[in-house]
Amino acid sequence: MRILSISAQKPNSTGSGVYLSELVKAYDKAGHKQAVVAGVAKGEKVEFPESVAFFPVEFETESLPFPVAGMSDVMPYASTRYCDFTTEMTKQFCEAFLSTIREAMRHFRPELVICHHLYLVTALASELRSVLPKETRIVAICHSTCLRQYQKNNLEKKRIYDGIRALDRIYALHCGQRAEISRLFQIAEEEIAIIGAGFNEERFFPKKRNVGTAYELCFAGKVSQAKGVESLLRALEDVKANRPMVLHLAGGNGDEKEMERIRVQAAKLSESKKIQVILEGKLPQQELAELYRRCDLFVLPSFYEGLPLVLLEAMGCGCLAIGADWPGVRDWICEKVPAASFLTVSLPGMENPGVPIEAELPDYEERLKRAIEKQLDQIENGVKQADVSALTWKNVADDIVVKECRI
Known part of the structure; x- marks a missing residue:
């Protein structure tokens, strides 16, 4: 054809x-x-x-x-x-x-x-x-x-x-x-x-990894509040974890003013010694796949998504996953892979599509915090991501x- x-x-x-x-x-x-x-x-x-x-x-x-x-x-x-x-x-x-x-x-x-x-x-x-x-x-x-x-x-x-x-x-x-x-x-x-x-199964595939001294978390996408990055950083401030955490933020942002605000927020969080935030920048696909394979948990708290490819790619590399309850996404994934380890968090109310009501962000970030803690418990108990080769x-x-x- x-x-x-x-x-x-x-x-x-x-x-x-x-x-x-x-x-x-x-x-x-x-x-x-x-x-x-x-x-x-x-x-x-x-x-x-x-x-x-x-x-x-x-x-x-x-x-x-x-x-x-x-x-x-x-x-x-x-x-x-x-x-x-x-x-x-x-x-x-x-x-x-x-x-x-x-x-x-x-x-x-x-x-x-x-x-x-x-x-x-x-x-x-x-x-x-x-x-x-x-x-x-x-x-x-x-x-x-x-x-x-x-x-x-x-x-x-x-x-x-x-x-x-x-x-x-x-x-x-x-x-x-x-x-x-x-x-x-x-x-x-x-x-x-x-x-x-x-997802490309030749590039995004799992591999056996040893349990590290820290939980490795990752995010991939535009490093912006539209993708929930600032909310993620605030949620992580109060996460209770048995081990230290490392958060990898992979992606770019064409808005330098917003990016600088996120850099400052990430630096302050890293100063707490409880979690280290690493700004990876925009990674080639092969390097992104390698990052996923090093990580335990993928978190994408975006306020608006269709069906995010980064989510499927991270799951394909073996990451447990968290996302927002974007319409239809969880249903589609769980229909294809019923055993998928994918938690969703209820979104805040929206002023416009993808623009959250500011007053509802603290509750959203609390729900996100609880979801992260739940998945970290799953990781601690040896839970692995399901086979997602159907996707x-x-x-x-x-x-x-x-x-x-x-x-």
Whole structure:
């Protein structure tokens, strides 16, 4: 099959970028011919399998004179927020992507187009259906952050609404997300397929490790309060543990002011001698996998998630896990892996999607503290993570092709 993947963002950064890249690798191994359209900074190199044709949309150029647009307002690299788009920026953005997608469609002639995010670039791809053979299908995978942008911003709202409704199929990560897509775009739930996510089992795998003198905890993602990092640090101040703790924070933050605030908070916590906080920075995937394998517990207290890949990857490396009760995530994981050691913490009330009510944070942090203590007790008692090999990218990639080939 000839498959064209499309994303507005960098294809090797953030969860949705990893999702795209891992699907591309899985399809390459299966022998499919592929092309990719994605946004990148001028001159930026992107790694794909050699056989994959890449059609970049370059930002920070004369025609697109601003950084890559980010689906989250805080990205781990220099980015432009959609809410800051002017009329001129929107025009430049749409023209650049329409031109590149049209070129890719005409030269590559895909049989299947897979778009990432239910947002503006997916709507643009949908508008170009006439360029394609009639039998070519255009589908899109939702990554949740797009739904948050759609609700927060008025940018090209009708254009996005119409473009998403014109797709041949929408893939949701889990049932909670499917319900939200149905509500926002007035599409019957039975027309939205649940696809889930995966991890690369060749990179993220467990290994036997000796019990250390300290509990090793880790977080991976944007090191920001949107991901709950400041709340995690406050929760750890009062955790009762039988051994010292080490917390590894892996990831970047494009907001230097927020990052400095977190550095100061981490340094103060480390001074207590009870817990050492290590800012690892943004790690390559191989180094991230090695970090997971050294750790006992993975904690992701984000205030908004779709189906976080870092969670699956950490569990794949053998970490016990804690997350917030994001809609549908626990149900999906436990359906696939009933014995998974994954605790969830009730989220605080929200002012807006992903923006917690400040007054409710202390109670959230107390619940997070109790969950950490419970998992540390499990570790002390020798509990291991279940086999999560059912959650691999090959399963996701095969599922999409099987569904689209049935048509």
